[in-house]
Amino acid sequence: MTTTTNAAAFAAAQQVIPGGVDSPVRAFGSVGGTPRFMASARGAYLTDVEGAEYVDLVCSWGPMLLGHNDPRVVEAVHAAVDRGLSFGTSVEGETELARLIASRVPVERVRFVSTGTEATMTALRLARGVTGRNLIVKFAGCYHGHSDGLLAAAGSGVATQALPGSAGVTEAAASETIVVDYNDRAALGAVFAEKGERIAAVITEAVPCNMGVVEPAEGYNAFLREITRRHGALLIWDEVLTGFRATATGGWGLSGQPEGWTPDIWCFGKVIGGGMPAAALAGSEEIMNHLAPLGPVYQAGTLSGNPVAMAAGIATLGDADESVYAAVQRASDALREGVVSAFDAAGLDHSIQRAGTLFSVAFGTSERGVHDYADAQGQEVFRYAPFFQSMLEQGVYLPPSVFEAWFVSAAHDDAAIGRVLDALPAAARAAAA
Numbered sequence: 001m002t003t004t005t006n007a008a009a010f011a012a013a014q015q016v017i018p019g020g021v022d023s024p025v026r027a028f029g030s031v032g033g034t035p036r037f038m039a040s041a042r043g044a045y046l047t048d049v050e051g052a053e054y055v056d057l058v059c060s061w062g063p064m065l066l067g068h069n070d071p072r073v074v075e076a077v078h079a080a081v082d083r084g085l086s087f088g089t090s091v092e093g094e095t096e097l098a099r100l101i102a103s104r105v106p107v108e109r110v111r112f113v114s115t116g117t118e119a120t121m122t123a124l125r126l127a128r129g130v131t132g133r134n135l136i137v138k139f140a141g142c143y144h145g146h147s148d149g150l151l152a153a154a155g156s157g158v159a160t161q162a163l164p165g166s167a168g169v170t171e172a173a174a175s176e177t178i179v180v181d182y183n184d185r186a187a188l189g190a191v192f193a194e195k196g197e198r199i200a201a202v203i204t205e206a207v208p209c210n211m212g213v214v215e216p217a218e219g220y221n222a223f224l225r226e227i228t229r230r231h232g233a234l235l236i237w238d239e240v241l242t243g244f245r246a247t248a249t250g251g252w253g254l255s256g257q258p259e260g261w262t263p264d265i266w267c268f269g270k271v272i273g274g275g276m277p278a279a280a281l282a283g284s285e286e287i288m289n290h291l292a293p294l295g296p297v298y299q300a301g302t303l304s305g306n307p308v309a310m311a312a313g314i315a316t317l318g319d320a321d322e323s324v325y326a327a328v329q330r331a332s333d334a335l336r337e338g339v340v341s342a343f344d345a346a347g348l349d350h351s352i353q354r355a356g357t358l359f360s361v362a363f364g365t366s367e368r369g370v371h372d373y374a375d376a377q378g379q380e381v382f383r384y385a386p387f388f389q390s391m392l393e394q395g396v397y398l399p400p401s402v403f404e405a406w407f408v409s410a411a412h413d414d415a416a417i418g419r420v421l422d423a424l425p426a427a428a429r430a431a432a433a
């Protein structure tokens with residue numbers, strides 16, 4: 001497959017943009033080759049600047065639950081654009097999207113921001129404001145965006161580049177974040193035993209998906225709920241990736257909902273913007289009313305609750321009914337089963353971790369599985385690049401890092417999944433070599 005135009009686009013970008021990308025994983029650093037510059041997308045497919053078509057297993061890193069350019073979303077966005085791009089005032093769409101969110105999960109107040117990073121950053125400030133405490137506990141390998149205090153041992157691009165954290169984060173900021181291994185109850189218990197009175201919050205991904213998917217051990221999330229409550233700390237539940245995507249009620253639908261408990265502060269993003277910049281934090285009236293203008297915890301945003309983003313979010317969430325989640329789950333299951341049989345046929349040792357409609361593969365981990373960041377990092381990472389390149393050559397766009405979940409949409413029909421299944425055997429053999 002020629003990549004001349006992609007290569008030229010990347011070379012031109014590198015002249016004006018650091019590394020040629022605005023988000024590090026897009027640079028293909030860990031898989032090699034030329035990053036593809038996309039020109040358009042429809043349904044399950046992306047088309048690059050050379051006209052090459054790919055079945056998309058990234059879905060813009062989550063938002064495109066209905067598929068690319070879903071006509072209902074596009075129509076809603078066009079109508080919103082016709083009314084004006086941004087007013088710097090409240091719009092009724094904010095209330096409508098907040099109501100849609102509150103109809104799915106038990107939250108009473110929703111505050112919109114533009115990115116998941118802002119949502120988690122504000123959630124930390126809110127937790128500190130509510131509790132009057134400083135310390136935050138996060139789990140190694142979880143990614144919560146790129147605010148200073150949350151970059152320690154972070155997943156996603158930080159994991160892909162094998163960085164311990166980021167330069168430019170002050171010791172003071174880092175010292176207020178305690179990093180604990182995921183799924184390790186004793187380690188978290190010890191931290192609370194020693195510093196419990198100073199811990200404002202534990203922040204966790206509802207199901208970690210940024211070191212690849214890592215499933216919480218049975219009862220682990222309920223344990224997080226219990227230990228935080230016992231020590232007067234808040235539980236910040238990051239559903240930026242999993243929210244309204246892993247299931248109709250997100251990651252909470254996999255553990256909290258059946259077990260009958262709720263976290264204190266929720267963070268959403270991705271799907272709630274339907275491909276436009278929208279994210280949110282949410283929770284009870286009591287907690288959320290600590291935010292300005294009602295309370296002393298400040299937060300604001302020029303483009304927060306942007307009318308076009310709200311229209312995309314309303315159309316996406318509004319149209320994501322049971323049949324949509326059933327279609328996404330069907331596509332995900334067919335894909336996962338195809339991966340297992342191709343890997344088995346190639347004699348490729350692996351394990352698969354799942355979170356509802358999301359899953360990821362980890363090479364050389366069949367014996368132990370993947371339960372924490374050390375397991376994820378300890379896998380045979382080198383097998384992913386040849387696998388990725390073979391899939392790309394065959395017209396399948398996978399996440400350009402093994403430390404990411406695979407995403408499908410309701411538009412991934414039998415034809416699209418069939419194309420991926422056809423590509424898998426050769427890619428599995430390339431990975432096994």
Ligand code: PLP
Pocket residue numbers: 061114115116117118120143144145146156205210238239240241242269270279
């Ligand atoms: N939280 C989680 C769980 C995420 O997966 C991400 C992004 O991938 C974020 C927060 C940050 O969101 P954003 O990239 O919109 O800032």
